[in-house]
Amino acid sequence: MNVASAELNTKPLRVVIGVGGGIAAYKAAHLVRYFTERGHQVRVIPTRSALNFVGAATFEALSGQPVATEVFDAVDEVQHVRLGQEADLIVVAPATADLMARIAHGRADDLLTASCLVATCPVVLAPAMHTEMWLNPATVDNVATLRRHGLTVLDPAHGRLTGTDTGAGRLPEPEQIGELALTVLEDREAFTRDLEGKKVVISAGGTHEPLDPVRYLGNASSGRQGYALAEVAAQRGAEVTLVAGVTENLPTPIGAEVVRVKTAREMQQAVMDHAPHADVVVMAAAVADYRPAEVAGSKMKKDSEADFSTIQLTENPDILAGVVEARRRGDMASTTTIVGFAAETGDEDNSPLDFARKKLEKKGCDLLMCNAVGDGKVFGQPESSGWILRPDGRVTEVPQGPKTGVAAAIWKAVCETR
Numbered sequence: 001m002n003v004a005s006a007e008l009n010t011k012p013l014r015v016v017i018g019v020g021g022g023i024a025a026y027k028a029a030h031l032v033r034y035f036t037e038r039g040h041q042v043r044v045i046p047t048r049s050a051l052n053f054v055g056a057a058t059f060e061a062l063s064g065q066p067v068a069t070e071v072f073d074a075v076d077e078v079q080h081v082r083l084g085q086e087a088d089l090i091v092v093a094p095a096t097a098d099l100m101a102r103i104a105h106g107r108a109d110d111l112l113t114a115s116c117l118v119a120t121c122p123v124v125l126a127p128a129m130h131t132e133m134w135l136n137p138a139t140v141d142n143v144a145t146l147r148r149h150g151l152t153v154l155d156p157a158h159g160r161l162t163g164t165d166t167g168a169g170r171l172p173e174p175e176q177i178g179e180l181a182l183t184v185l186e187d188r189e190a191f192t193r194d195l196e197g198k199k200v201v202i203s204a205g206g207t208h209e210p211l212d213p214v215r216y217l218g219n220a221s222s223g224r225q226g227y228a229l230a231e232v233a234a235q236r237g238a239e240v241t242l243v244a245g246v247t248e249n250l251p252t253p254i255g256a257e258v259v260r261v262k263t264a265r266e267m268q269q270a271v272m273d274h275a276p277h278a279d280v281v282v283m284a285a286a287v288a289d290y291r292p293a294e295v296a297g298s299k300m301k302k303d304s305e306a307d308f309s310t311i312q313l314t315e316n317p318d319i320l321a322g323v324v325e326a327r328r329r330g331d332m333a334s335t336t337t338i339v340g341f342a343a344e345t346g347d348e349d350n351s352p353l354d355f356a357r358k359k360l361e362k363k364g365c366d367l368l369m370c371n372a373v374g375d376g377k378v379f380g381q382p383e384s385s386g387w388i389l390r391p392d393g394r395v396t397e398v399p400q401g402p403k404t405g406v407a408a409a410i411w412k413a414v415c416e417t418r
């Protein structure tokens with residue numbers, strides 16, 4: 001089943017949330033909330049071991065639906081086939097090593113594995129376990145088998161595990177799992193592993209250009225699109241460096257290395273440090289074109305002698321043009337794909353697309369994502385739409401949808417250019 005993006009917002013989905021027996025099972029309660037708050041109908045199917053961590057009553061109260069674990073529960077309703085057959089989406093979080101092994105090998109020894117075996121809808125697994133278990137060749141093989149069978153296995157986050165230990169194997173935040181799962185529902189290929197072994201550098205957010213120690217010139221970029229690009233690239237197997245300017249408070253994309261910057265010149269430094277080793281560079285940041293020519297060392301006071309009615313500006317470096325120029329000089333691997341962004345309003349003579357065509361030519365990048373902005377569109381919003389432009393004149397329309405979906409469309413276009 002492929003649920004069109006517009007329908008996703010209106011049509012209630014039947015979502016099965018499978019819960020494995022790991023300490024992160026408590027996060028499944030928030031995942032249930034994520035889907036019910038969006039109007040979807042949730043059935044929770046925990047494993048027997050999951051109920052050692054969170055009681056059935058919690059899941060029943062949050063979902064408003066009965067909870068069962070065994071194929072012999074409510075046999076008259078034939079639950080072991082019906083729940084999986086009727087589901088629009090199955091999300092398993094946490095997916096333990098044992099649970100993934102059972103699903104990978106087609107076992108059906110409890111209600112959750114039976115439901116996965118019968119399902120034809122997208123099945124998204126969010127693994128959580130100790131790093132050694134995640135890296136064990138048996139688990140690596142099981143993950144590969146599950147992916148080969150068409151299930152989506154998300155990469156786990158790095159961070160604090162059960163005790164004081166840290167490493168790969170942490171369950172991502174429920175909101176991240178929910179968004180990624182809805183992206184798979186729209187596009188089953190969204191997390192195909194076509195960026196495995198590739199290094200990508202992505203800039204995100206706006207910049208702050210200081211006037212004095214407490215004031216700055218800034219813009220309305222939230223950073224959401226750049227973060228979504230990082231999240232999707234990492235799930236497609238890339239090694240991601242996210243150069244994050246000033247953004248909303250967003251969760252760190254799973255698996256990405258984040259370099260924090262504030263000004264355009266700091267962003268230029270960070271991008272140029274990492275770009276030479278990258279296979280793909282995406283400039284999604286809204287970089288300030290100008291900065292105050294002088295930065296006051298102390299707070300500008302209204303009653304001082306100085307005239308503050310005019311601010312002298314000086315031009316910032318064009319980071320994207322610098323990356324294109326570095327490639328032309330041969331300072332980067334010749335295979336690098338460079339992607340630019342354009343947020344355009346259009347005017348009385350030009351549509352946003354007209355401006356975007358001119359920008360693509362001027363910037364010399366390989367792809368340009370154009371969003372039409374204005375009237376509260378795009379900046380700070382969870383959804384976006386637009387066009388992907390190529391130098392040969394081809395244009396791909398990206399329909400309105402979550403920014404993770406837009407990111408998936410951009411990565412698909414990137415992989416087609418390579």
Ligand code: CTP
Nearest residue numbers: 283284285287289317318319320340341342343
């Ligand atoms: N960009 C950049 N460095 C700048 C300005 C922009 O790298 N100093 C990048 C943005 O990240 C984006 C692309 O260039 O990928 C287009 O940004 P935009 O602000 O639309 O382009 P400008 O060249 O500044 O054109 P405009 O006059 O429309 O602002």
